[in-house]
Amino acid sequence: MTFPETRLRRLRTTPALRRLVAETRLHPAELVLPMFVREGVSEPLPLGSMPGILQHSIDSLRRAANEAAEAGVGGVMLFGVPEVRDANGSAACRADGILNVATEAVAAEVGDAIVVQTDLCLDEFTDHGHCGVLDANGAVDNDATLVIYREMALAQARAGSQVLGLSGMMDGQVAAVREALDGEGFHDTAIMAYSAKYASAFYGPFREAVDSQLTGDRRSYQLDPGNRREGLREAITDIEEGADIVMVKPAMSYLDVLADVAAASDVPVWAYQVSGEYSMIEAAAAHGWIDRNRAIHESLVGIKRAGADAILTYWATEVAGWLK
Structure with a gap:
């Protein structure tokens, strides 16, 4: 018999050996937990489309932020759900708006132990559900939206947000927000740009999480799923405008874009494992079709392997516990 000269299986023979030669590792500090806070509720409300969230x-x-910090999670990303919405999303800019009140509370609670981050977008706050204000024809007005983003950025920075997550996909948003922050002395407030944010079907459960009022879609400002080069171009543009971190969203369906951005970027690159990715794994596991914990871990390793320096994931606290 002729036997193979190269035996690659040697390095797979035991758990200890596989662990020793692993090329990709997860660490709790590389995980960011997205969290939703709703105005006017005294008890947390479960989400039907996102079991456990x-x-x-x-x-x-506050309690969930403490749990995340104790688990070693790197950061929390806060999303607000207001009681009252209007065409301009004015609650987003008020100091007493739910997101800013929540930011102040979480920053006071765990701000020395974990990075407190905030979503900077109008979709949760507008009565039409779009990420910007609308013009007379019902289209999103890019430049008018930037004016509000500047106000929103200052409100979040004053509330104690350390990283602003610019997720609206407006042209020039990074430069506009950076100028506003620097003009008011918030030189140390970082900008994380949702640079390659695609118009994805995987955001469905998130719409319930923020009680979205959207009718129609966001294809006029979010990226077309078929466009790989455009995702890289968006990231490079945001870096040139002053982004401290760039993001690819969703994660699993856009690992090629993530790899492209990671190869080209000289700033940290993050990825968002979005609501639909979470809910698919949870649903399949609930039916006994997949091993839940292995699928969660494998999905995160794949995102990290593709080039993510950090991952926003709804499993952040749980997975951090496993890793510790």
Whole structure:
């Protein structure tokens, strides 16, 4: 018999050996937990489309942030769900708006132990559900939206947000927000740009999480799923405008874009494992079709392997516990 000269299986023979030669590793500090806080509730509300995920009250938000910090999670990303919405999303800019109140509470609670981050976008706050204000024809007005983003950025920075997550996909948003922050002395407030954010079907459960009022879609400002080069171009443009971190979203369906951005970027590159990715794994596991924990871990390793320096994932606290 002729036997192979190269035996690659040697390095796979035991768990200890496989661990020793692993090329990609996860660490709790590389995980960011997205959290939703709802105005006017005294108890957290479960989400039907995202088992295990809550719309928090302020008190439960504090507790969840503490749990994340104790687990070693790197950061939390806060999303607000207001009681009242209007065409301009004015609650986003008010100091007493739910997102800013929640940011102040979480920053006071765990701001020395974990990076407190905020979503900077109008979709949760507008009565039409779009990420910007609308013009007379019902289209999103890019430049008018930037004016509000500047106000929103200052409100979030004053509330204690350390990283602003610019997710609206408006042209020039990074430069506009950086100028506003620097003009008011917030030189140390970082900008994380959702640079390659695609118009994806995988955002469905998130719409429930923020009680989205959207009718129609966001294809006029989010990227077309078929466009790989455009995702890289968006990231490079954001870096040139002053982004401290760039993001690819969603993660699993856009690993090629993530790899492209990671190869070209000289700033940290993050990825968002979005609501639909979470819910698919949870649903399949609930039916006994897949091993839940292995699927979660494998999905995160794949995102990290493609080039993500950090991952926003709804499993952040749980997975951090496994890793510790």
